[in-house]
Amino acid sequence: MHGVVMVFFFLIPSIPAVLGNFLVPIMIGAKDLAFPRINLLSWYIYVLGGVFTLFAALSGGVDTGWTFYTPYSTAASNSHVMSAALGVFITGFSSILTGLNFIVTIHRMRAPGMTWFRLPLFIWAHYATSLIMILGTPVIAITVLMVAAERALHLGIFDPALGGDPVLFQHLFWFYSHPAVYIMILPAMGVISEIVQAFSRKNIFGYSFIAFSSLAIAVIGFFVWGHHLFVAGQSVYAGLIFSFISFLVAIPSAIKVFNWTATIYKGSVSLDSPMLYAFGFIGLFTIGGLTGLVLATMGIDIHVHDTYFVVAHFHYIMVGGAIMGYLGGLHYWWPKMTGKLYSEAWSKFSALIVFVGFNLTFFPQFIAGYIGMPRRYHAYPPEFQVLNVLSSAGASILAVGYIIPLIYFMYSLVAGEKAANDPWGSRGLEWEIPSPPPTENFTVTPVVTEGTHQYVHPSQEVGVA
Amino acid sequence: MLDRHAEHFPGPIHQPPLVANVDAIQPGVHAEHAYHPRLQHHFDDMEQQVEASTLGMWVFLVTEIMFFGGLFMAYLVYRWASPTGFQEASNHLNVTWGAVNTAVLICSSLTMALGVRAAQTSAPARTQVGWIVATMVLGAAFLGVKVIEYTDKFTHHLVPGPNFVWEGQYPAAAEIFYSLYFCMTGLHALHMIIGLGIMTVIAIMAWRGQFDSTYYTPVEVSGLYWHFVDIVWIFLFPLLYLIGYHYH
Numbered sequence: 009m010h011g012v013v014m015v016f017f018f019l020i021p022s023i024p025a026v027l028g029n030f031l032v033p034i035m036i037g038a039k040d041l042a043f044p045r046i047n048l049l050s051w052y053i054y055v056l057g058g059v060f061t062l063f064a065a066l067s068g069g070v071d072t073g074w075t076f077y078t079p080y081s082t083a084a085s086n087s088h089v090m091s092a093a094l095g096v097f098i099t100g101f102s103s104i105l106t107g108l109n110f111i112v113t114i115h116r117m118r119a120p121g122m123t124w125f126r127l128p129l130f131i132w133a134h135y136a137t138s139l140i141m142i143l144g145t146p147v148i149a150i151t152v153l154m155v156a157a158e159r160a161l162h163l164g165i166f167d168p169a170l171g172g173d174p175v176l177f178q179h180l181f182w183f184y185s186h187p188a189v190y191i192m193i194l195p196a197m198g199v200i201s202e203i204v205q206a207f208s209r210k211n212i213f214g215y216s217f218i219a220f221s222s223l224a225i226a227v228i229g230f231f232v233w234g235h236h237l238f239v240a241g242q243s244v245y246a247g248l249i250f251s252f253i254s255f256l257v258a259i260p261s262a263i264k265v266f267n268w269t270a271t272i273y274k275g276s277v278s279l280d281s282p283m284l285y286a287f288g289f290i291g292l293f294t295i296g297g298l299t300g301l302v303l304a305t306m307g308i309d310i311h312v313h314d315t316y317f318v319v320a321h322f323h324y325i326m327v328g329g330a331i332m333g334y335l336g337g338l339h340y341w342w343p344k345m346t347g348k349l350y351s352e353a354w355s356k357f358s359a360l361i362v363f364v365g366f367n368l369t370f371f372p373q374f375i376a377g378y379i380g381m382p383r384r385y386h387a388y389p390p391e392f393q394v395l396n397v398l399s400s401a402g403a404s405i406l407a408v409g410y411i412i413p414l415i416y417f418m419y420s421l422v423a424g425e426k427a428a429n430d431p432w433g434s435r436g437l438e439w440e441i442p443s444p445p446p447t448e449n450f451t452v453t454p455v456v457t458e459g460t461h462q463y464v465h466p467s468q469e470v471g472v473a
Numbered sequence: 474m475l476d477r478h479a480e481h482f483p484g485p486i487h488q489p490p491l492v493a494n495v496d497a498i499q500p501g502v503h504a505e506h507a508y509h510p511r512l513q514h515h516f517d518d519m520e521q522q523v524e525a526s527t528l529g530m531w532v533f534l535v536t537e538i539m540f541f542g543g544l545f546m547a548y549l550v551y552r553w554a555s556p557t558g559f560q561e562a563s564n565h566l567n568v569t570w571g572a573v574n575t576a577v578l579i580c581s582s583l584t585m586a587l588g589v590r591a592a593q594t595s596a597p598a599r600t601q602v603g604w605i606v607a608t609m610v611l612g613a614a615f616l617g618v619k620v621i622e623y624t625d626k627f628t629h630h631l632v633p634g635p636n637f638v639w640e641g642q643y644p645a646a647a648e649i650f651y652s653l654y655f656c657m658t659g660l661h662a663l664h665m666i667i668g669l670g671i672m673t674v675i676a677i678m679a680w681r682g683q684f685d686s687t688y689y690t691p692v693e694v695s696g697l698y699w700h701f702v703d704i705v706w707i708f709l710f711p712l713l714y715l716i717g718y719h720y721h
């Protein structure tokens with residue numbers, strides 16, 4: 009249940025829906041997304057899917073995990089698989105429509121002068137994300153539909169008792185669900201690319217490498233799903249190939265990390281809260297990514313498969329990566345979206361709390377998993393006690409770190425100071441229009457003359473003698 | 474507070490604007506131009522609007538390919554696992570009805586294309602509506618044949634589940650085959666029904682005289698959808714009906 013809600017209803021829509029819907033049109037100089045009504049429709053669809061999932065949660069939950077593995081989900085489980093699966097199916101269409109809208113918008117709505125290589129890197133990240141959304145999401149939709157058909161109508165598709173093949177389900181499921189990891193992390197990478205430039209006051213190091221590494225992650229990400237099936241009866245040769253391709257994803261990911269670091273190097277760095285989250289992202293994503301290589305190695309994976317090592321790994325990517333990126337983006341664009349300033353001291357403090365709480369929660373899980381604690385059990389032998397207590401304590405600290413922003417963001421809406429057009433001194437189309445922007449963003453379609461974050465030397469600035 | 478952050482940066486924050494026309498980024502009043510009455514407010518001109526709608530439909534069709542792709546993948550895996558079982562099972566489908574339906578759908582694609590052409594050439598509303606209604610009649614005929622076929626499967630206990638009866642050599646493969654048959658043709662039929670709904674709206678719009686050579690995008694993109702659904706059937710027909718044709 010935790011997985012279903014977090015993956016399908018938070019991590020996947022968070023950045024594209026909250027920041028992307030707002031920023032994609034502004035950053036490319038458009039008045040709105042190409043299909044505003046489809047955008048609204050995808051919100052309604054999301055709510056409808058949420059209602060089904062909420063029903064499943066309130067009426068006793070679903071005990072299959074977010075992966076809905078067959079034949080347990082179709083033949084054995086007597087929890088609320090149907091409503092949870094329908095919730096996932098329905099909300100998938102909101103994701104598809106968002107991806108479709110972004111792709112058409114980025115292709116057709118760019119302002120004159122906004123060439124592909126002047127696009128902010130946030131846009132490139134969202135373009136790559138949208139590609140995964142439109143190519144991957146329909147596959148999970150049809151897969152959960154087949155699960156529903158097998159469960160409700162006893163059509164034999166995945167259940168071996170009915171002649172089906174459960175491994176086929178795992179192939180179809182992970183064909184979407186591995187790329188879905190990149191749906192969650194790519195937008196966060198786009199956010200980090202923007203923040204790193206704004207708070208180092210430097211143009212990005214290796215623009216086209218970062219832009220194309222987003223596309224590379226999206227494309228390669230579609231050919232690695234088999235690393236989830238190393239112990240599921242997949243052939244060793246298939247496993248070898250999937251293992252090798254999984255290693256390849258590390259290259260574009262590393263390009264991003266190195267280029268962000270090179271951007272910060274010798275920059276005029278200011279440690280405001282968005283930048284703190286960006287630092288958190290770079291460090292934690294690196295740990296999550298490197299442990300991903302450990303797991304992609306077939307021999308080691310057999311040792312740590314289904315242990316807390318895996319749990320720690322993907323939380324470093326999802327929470328340490330995606331959520332850090334989301335919070336960073338929220339802090340960076342909050343003044344633009346709401347027109348209000350929040351408390352800087354509190355925001356720095358909470359960024360610190362989140363970082364400490366996160367590491368205390370999940371780092372012990374690497375150790376627990378490596379020495380053999382399996383996932384999905386509530387009981388464990390006494391030697392894991394200390395690590396588990398540390399982890400629980402960390403989770404409490406993390407919760408505090410998440411509640412503080414909730415409070416000061418709310419407070420800023422009521423009593424925050426008014427934000428100027430460009431409170432951070434960043435350069436980008438979104439910072440040249442009022443905060444919050446008018447309904448149609450721009451009075452007339454802008455004619456763009458250069459890319460974003462091209463910071464000029466102080467002596468060349470306008471109004472300086 | 475945040476505006477203090479400007480002080481961290483070297484120098485004042487007055488950067489030259491990124492845009493050549495400063496009036497774009499300053500709040501003001503809209504300059505009203507003579508626009509096409511169908512132009513939506515967030516597009517610059519009709520060309521951009523048409524391009525966006527058309528690309529939108531193509532992207533949507535890509536998602537549809539992936540959607541059906543999951544079922545084709547399942548078909549591929551199970552047919553590869555038991556080729557003879559699939560041939561035996563396929564033999565019990567009615568090739569004649571399948572062939573009739575294929576012909577019906579190909580004709581409906583023709584009438585659809587003629588409907589688009591009628592709108593593009595500003596043909597009278599009657600002509601436009603005529604082609605679209607013809608398309609709908611053919612689509613409904615297809616669904617009618619499908620009902621006959623489904624009823625036949627029900628009466629012969631060919632619907633997977635507890636009542637499934639198979640007298641051939643490969644009952645397990647046959648049950649999988651018919652599971653896939655109902656999933657694939659059922660999903661296709663659902664797309665046909667949605668297509669009929671879309672065509673109803675298009676017919677009403679055409680009847681009101683909303684389409685002419687300056688504005689026909691709705692007919693065109695709905696036509697794309699209709700052709701796509703036809704093409705799916707062109708793949709389903711041989712894969713489901715014809716693989717057992719020589720197996721007796």
Ligand SMILES: [Cu+2]
Nearest residue numbers: 186233235236
């Ligand atoms: Cu994976």
